[in-house]
Amino acid sequence: MKDLRRCLIGVAAGFFIFNLVFIPALNAEEKVNSKPFGIVIHGGAGYMQKERMPAEKDQQYRRKLEEALRAGYAILEKGGSSLDAVETAVRILEDCPLFNAGKGAVFTSAGTNELDSSIMEGKGLKAGAAAGIKHIQNPISLARLVMERSGHVMLTGEGAETFAKEMGIPLVEEKYFFTEERWKSLQEEQKREKEAAQKKDDENSNKCGTVGAAALDKEGNLAAGTSTGGMTNKKYGRVGDSPIIGAGTYANNRTCAVSSTGYGEYFIRLAAAYDISALMEYKGLSLEAAASLVMEKINRLGGYGGVIAIDSNGKIAMPFTTGGMFRGYLGNDGKIVIKIYKDE
């Protein structure tokens, strides 16, 4: 009898504990899983063609894009922030010499590397950017520090690096950014420039390589970030759209998060990244329609490039006007998509 009572109490207690601990946990997990989240990235738009890309290099690009996507996704899946996901994904691309950002930055006409970056979060519309930096291994992380710690949005040149130093970011030597391939590109570009005026439809994809990411986290917060080495052989401290909030990067929880790549001047003149947000907010366009319309505008004006974007429901858009764009996404259905060329 005593045993039976003990047993019943044990069962009741067990049932109680089960209800107390597991059912809410299951519910919570179900609830969290039902919330859309995802990440989309790019490694630059350009005139890459399948038939001219060595198979091994094609695979290297895809592997690195997958690594960046999975790293960002892992953060989102665990309930981490879209800002962390974006920063992490962009850092991976910055550290890879294949892309024109961080380690793989192209050379200016003076033979130096000058990097630009920006980041924005869509909840409070906070943003940070750094332009013309020469000694920062991961410009995207400096942009985030500018956003969170500087009281400003955009810092440039030596001043930006002084700030980085004060924040404890180690400065790297300029030679860190030296890669044989980019150096050759500079020589070729300078030779070509001597021979002829620059052609718009130049096949040299180094001209507009850039990396970027946009993400939606389980809290419904959007974020986007962009990082670049600029244009091969660029002169005069030229700044493109990458560090320009509204042109290269934008995020607003009410609409979407966007990162641009391409002929930056056109993206600035059209306030391209913000324009996608404005078309959604003011005209009620879908993300896909808004992003495509902005790329049409870029095209009509004589520019080229692409954008990646994610909206507050986790929908993805990746329109571009060039022969290809290194791109991919991973949403909460867990299916990864990675593409390079137009016709895939």
Next chain:
Amino acid sequence: MKDLRRCLIGVAAGFFIFNLVFIPALNAEEKVNSKPFGIVIHGGAGYMQKERMPAEKDQQYRRKLEEALRAGYAILEKGGSSLDAVETAVRILEDCPLFNAGKGAVFTSAGTNELDSSIMEGKGLKAGAAAGIKHIQNPISLARLVMERSGHVMLTGEGAETFAKEMGIPLVEEKYFFTEERWKSLQEEQKREKEAAQKKDDENSNKCGTVGAAALDKEGNLAAGTSTGGMTNKKYGRVGDSPIIGAGTYANNRTCAVSSTGYGEYFIRLAAAYDISALMEYKGLSLEAAASLVMEKINRLGGYGGVIAIDSNGKIAMPFTTGGMFRGYLGNDGKIVIKIYKDE
């Protein structure tokens, strides 16, 4: 009889010639006059108060604003371009030590002067900007050269000055920008910063002084330009909204031309100048409603400042959230309006 015939022929010929020559001329003149045109300018938004402004200084500001307006207007009246009108008006304000742009630029924390500017035209959406320049007397003219001659939109620092030199713009020595008043402002600001954290509602109007102009010409072309010395005591190569197309300056013939002044970081985060254009184009708002809504957004986010804007019909808007804004306009009715404080 012969005399009568001669007389009649003379009258008929006279009438014919009158019709042929004068009536089309009158019509043409009427037609030209009926085309709206106009110019609106600002000399910065800030916390200026009537009771604290010496009467003589109040008059100096008004006289200079009038000079700039009349110079821009004269160009428009003769059928000149809005770009010329904007550049001319801004140059006059840049040359005057009263305003925080050109000659009167404030000092950075390092005791230097670093100037930013931008310009845009609304027909082809061409734009130019220069940031962090130290040796250019009229930054607005450099921005225009960047737009017309560089193939880029934004040049920064020494690179921008190398380009200026190649374009034949003489570099001035840094001491050109030394003004006793701005130097004192720096000392005061640095003292204040030591004593306490910066207050948002600081009465020091040097914080957001900037100059700008927007104009509509008889051809229906809009243009806008902005020029600034930045924030007193600014650090780290900070760049505000003035050289950012979409934030500090925007122009589109379909909508309006805008120049911003104020706490630049907020104008960047909201893509403020472009947002006014987007609200008109996508939501059908009037210039006045669009400009006021954007200033409301700036205010809600915690920022402050103002904008001047003119639309494709010559309508003017000059909303601001601060105690005052040096501002004025002159349209084709020929009536000049110049204001400083909120309540006038």
